[in-house]
Amino acid sequence: MIGTAVPRARARLSYWLVLALLAAVVGAAATAGIAAGSVALAAGDVWGIVLHRLAPALVEPTWPPVRETIVMDVRVPRVLLCGVVGAGLSVCGMALQALVRNPLADPMLLGVSSGATVGAVLVLVLNVSLLGAFSLPLAAFAGALGALTLVYFLARSGGRMTTVRLVLAGVATAEVLSAVASYLVITSGDPRKTESALRWMLGGFGGTTWDLVPIPAAAVLLGTVALLGVSRPLNLLLAGEEAAASMGLNVHRFRGWLFVLVALVVGAVVAVSGAIGFVGLMLPHVVRLLVGAEHQRALPAAALLGAAFMIAADLAARTLIAPQEIPIGILTALAGGPFFLWLMRRRAAR
Template sequence: MTARPAAPDTVTGRSPAAPAPPGSGGPAGEDRPKGRRRGPRRGGLPHRPALVLLGVLLLASLTAGLTIGSVRVPPGEVWGIVAHRLGAGWVEADWSRARETIVLDVRAPRVLLGAVTGAGLAVVGAAMQALVRNPLADPYLLGVSSGASLGAVLVIVSGTTFLGALSLSASAFAGALAALLLVYATARAGGRITPVRLVLSGVAVAAVLTAATHLVLLTTDRGNQAREVLSWTLGGLGGVRWDTLWLPSSALLAAVALLLVRARSLNLLLAGEEAATTMGLDVARFRSRMFVLLSLVTGVLVAAAGPIGFVGLMLPHVVRLVVGGDHRRVLPTAALAGAVFLVWADIAARTVAAPQEIPVGVLTALCGGPFFLWLMRRDARRATGRRPG
C-alpha cells in the first residue's frame, strides 16, 4: 500500500518533506542541517500589535517631521493647520500665513515622500530577497538606480526642461526603464532567464551605466552643475511638490497590493524551486513578472527621491526578526517600518548640520554600512557552524 503524501504546511504551502530553503537565513545555495525543517519563521511579537505600534510610531514621526526644522512649529499648531486645510471649520486660524506655508507647502510633501519612499524600498527589498533567495539583495540589484542616475545627469548637465519641473523625474524614470530592458535583454541572450544570470546582467549593466555617467560629468562644460548632480546621486527629499507626489504613492499602493496577493508564492520560493514547482508555482514566469514589477516601482521611487541606499537591505531583516518570515506579515510591517525609518533619517539630514542639509542617502549609508558588515559576519558564522565536524 502506497503511503499518502503529507499535507502541505498552511503557512508556507509546502510539504513537510520538501527541501529546506537555502536562502531564508544565509546566502543562496547553502544546505541546512539534516532533519531541520525551515520555512517562513514565526516571530515572537504578534503581527497585529506590531502593526499598531508601527502605525502609532509613523503618526508620531510624521508629526515630528512637520514640527522640526529651522522654524519650529508646535505639534498642536501643526495639526490645527492640517485640520483647517482639510475643512475643519471649528479650528481657529491663529497662526501666521508663513507658518502655514512652511507646514503645508514645504514640509508636508517632503515628509510624505520620505514615508512613501521608505515604505516602497523596504517592501521591494523584502520581495527581492525572496525572489533571489539571498539576504544581501536590495531594490537596486538589477541596475535600475544606475540607469536613473544617468538619465538625471543628462538632464542636469544639459539644462533640458522639456517637461518643466517634471523633466528630472521623467528622465530618471526613463533611464531606469532603459536599464531594466537592457538587463533583461542581456540575461535572455544566453537562453532561459535565471536569477543568477539576471543578477550578473544587472551588475554588468550597472557598471557600464555608471561609467557612462562619469564620462558625461567629465566631458561637460557645465562645471557649476556638479554639486546638483552630486546631491541627486546621494539621494534627497528636498524640492518635492504636491503635484509630483501622486506617482510614487500610487506605485507604492499598487506594489503592496500585488505583492500581498502573491505573498504565498513568495513563501513557496523559500522552500526552493523544486518544492515551489511541485506545489504548482510556475517559478520562471512568477520571477519574471515580479522582477519587472519591483524594478518599475524602484524606478519610480528613484526618480522621485534619488538612489537612497540600504533601506531595502536593512529593514526587511529587522522586520523578520520581529514578526517572522511569512510575507503576509513581512510586507505590511516592512512598509510601516521603512516609512518610519526614512522620515527620521530625513529629519536628521535637515537638522544635524543645520542650516546646511545633508543628503539623506549619506545618513542611510552610515547606518546601512555597519549593518551590511554585521549581516555578512552573521552569515559567515552560520556557514561555518554548518560545516561537518
Template sequence: MRLRTATVLGVLAAALLASAVAGLALGPVRIAPGRVLGILLGGLWGERPAGAFAAIVWDVRLPRVLLGALVGAGLAVAGTVLQALVRNQLADPFLLGASSGASAGAVLVIVFGAGSALGAGAGPGAGPDVGPDVGVPLAAFAGSMGALVAVYAMARRGGTMTTGRLVLAGVAVQYVLSALTSLVLVLAAHPDQLRSVLFWTLGGLGGARWDGLALPAAALLLGTGLLTALARPLDLLLAGDEGAHTLGLDTGRFRAAVFVLASLVIGVLVACSGAIGFVGLMVPHAARMVVGAGHRALLPVAALGGAVFLSLADVLARTATAPAEIPVGVVTALVGGPFFLWMLRRSGRTEGVAG
C-alpha cells in the same frame, strides 16, 4: 500571529505619525509640535491658516514628509521582494544596481533629453523639482530593469546563485553605471544639470511638490497591492525553484513578471528621490525578525517600517548640520554600510568571492 502582526502595524503607524510630526516641526525654522498639529487640523477642517509657519508646514515640509514616507515604503517593499526572488537576504535595490540603473537612466534624460527641465535643483540635498513629467520616471524604470537583469544573469550560473556572485555582480554593475554617470557629469554643459546629476548620485527629498506626489503614490499602492496578492507564490520561492515548480509555480515567468513590477516601482521612486541606498536591505531584515518570512504579513510591515526609517533619516539629514543639509542618501549609507558588512559576515556564505 495575526494579532502580533496587527500589533506591529499599530506600533509602526504610531511611529510614522510621530516621525511625520517631527519632520514638520524640526528644521532651520523650528515649530512647536502643538502648533504644527493646529496648522494641520485647521487646514483639514477649514480654511488653511495664514502666516509664515503655515506656509512652511503646508508648502515645504508636508510634501517632503509624504514623499519620504512613499519612497521609504516603496524601497522596503522592493527590497523584500528582491530578496525573495533571488533567495538572498543581502539583496537590495541599491546593492543589486537597480537604484544606480534608475539614476543613470534619469541622468541621461535630464542632460540629453526632454527631461532637462526637471533638473534645476538648488543643490544635492534639495534635488530636482519632482513634477508630473513622466520622461524621467520612464528612463529610470528602463535603467532599473536593465541593471537587475544584468546582475541576475551574471550572478546565476549552473542553476545556482551564491552570495559571493550576487555581491560581485552588483558591485560590477554599480561601477559601470557610476562610470556612465561620471561621464555624463563631465559632458553636462549647464550648472543646473551638474547639480541635478549630483543629486541623483546622493539622493534627497528637498524637491518634493504637491503635484509630484501622485506618481510615486500610485506606483507604491499599485505595486504593493499586486505584490501582496502574490504573497503565496513569493512564499513558494523560499522553498527553491524545484520545490516551487513541484507545487505548480512557473518560476521563470513569475520571477520575470515580478522583476518588471519591482523595477517599475524602483524606477518611479528613484526618479523622485535619487539613489537612496540600504533601505531595502535593513528594513525587510528587521521586519522578518518580527513577523516571520510570510509575505502576506511581511510586506505591509516592511512598507510601514521603511516609511518610518526614511522619515527619521530625513529629519536627521535636515537637522544634524542645520542650516546646511545632508543628502538623506548619505545618512542611510552611513547606517546601512556597517549593517551590510555585519550581514555579509553573519551569512557565512562567501562562495565565489575568492578564486
C-alpha cells in the same frame, strides 16, 4: 482544537499590536519632520494646521498664514514623499530577497537606480527643460526602464532567468551605468551642474512639491497590493525553486513578472528621490524579526517601518548640520554599510 486556536489568536493580536506600534512611530516621525526646520513649530500647531486644511470647521486658525503655507506647501509634501519612498524601497527589498533567495539583495542590485541616475544626470548636464519640473523625474524614470529592459534580456537565456544570471546582470549593468553617469558629471564643464548632479546621485528630498507625490505614491500602493496578492508564491520561493515548482508554481515566469514589478516600483521612487541605497537591505531583516517571514504579514510591516525610517533619516539630514543639508544617501550608506558587512560575516559563519 482549542489548544491551537489560542496561540493563533495571540499571534494575531501581537501582529496587530506591532502594526499599531509601527503606525504610531510613523505618525511621531512625520510630526517631528513637519515641526522641525528653520521655523520651528509645536506638535499641536502641526496637527491643528493639517486638521484645519482637511476640515476647516473642526479647528479655528490661531496661527499666522505663513506658518500654514510652510506646513502644507513645503513640509507635508516632503514628509509624505519620504514615507512613500521608504515604504517602496523596503517592500521591494523584501520581495527581491525572496525573488533571488538571497538576504543580501537590495533594490539597487537590479541596476535600476543607476539607470535612473543616468537619465537624471543627462537632464541636469544638458539643461533639458522641455517638460518643466517633470523633466528630471521623467528622464530618471525612463533611464530606470532602460536599465530594467537591459538587465531583463541579459538575465534571460533559453527562455529562463536564473538567480545567478539575474544578480550578475544587475551588478554589471549598475557598474557600467554608474561609470557613464560619473563621466557625464566630470565632463559637464559647469560647476553648478556638476554639484546638482552629484547631490542627486547621493539622494535627497530638497525642493519637493505636491506635484512629485502622486506618481510614486500610486506606484508604491499598487505595487504593494500586487505583492500582497502573490504573497503565497513568494513564501514558496523561500523554500526553494524545486519545492515551489512541485506546488505548481511556474518559477521562471513568476520570477520574470515579479522582477518587472519590483523594478518599476523602484524606478518610480528613485526618479523623485535620487539614488538611496541599503534601505531595502536593512529593513526587511528587522521586519522578519518582528513579525516573521510570511509575506502577507511582513509586507505591511515593511511598508510602515520603511516610511518611518526614511522620514527619520530625512529629518536627521536636515538638522544635523543645519542650515546645510546632508544628502540622505550618505546617512543610509553609513547605517547600511556596517549592517551589510555584519550580515555577510554572519552568513559566512553559518
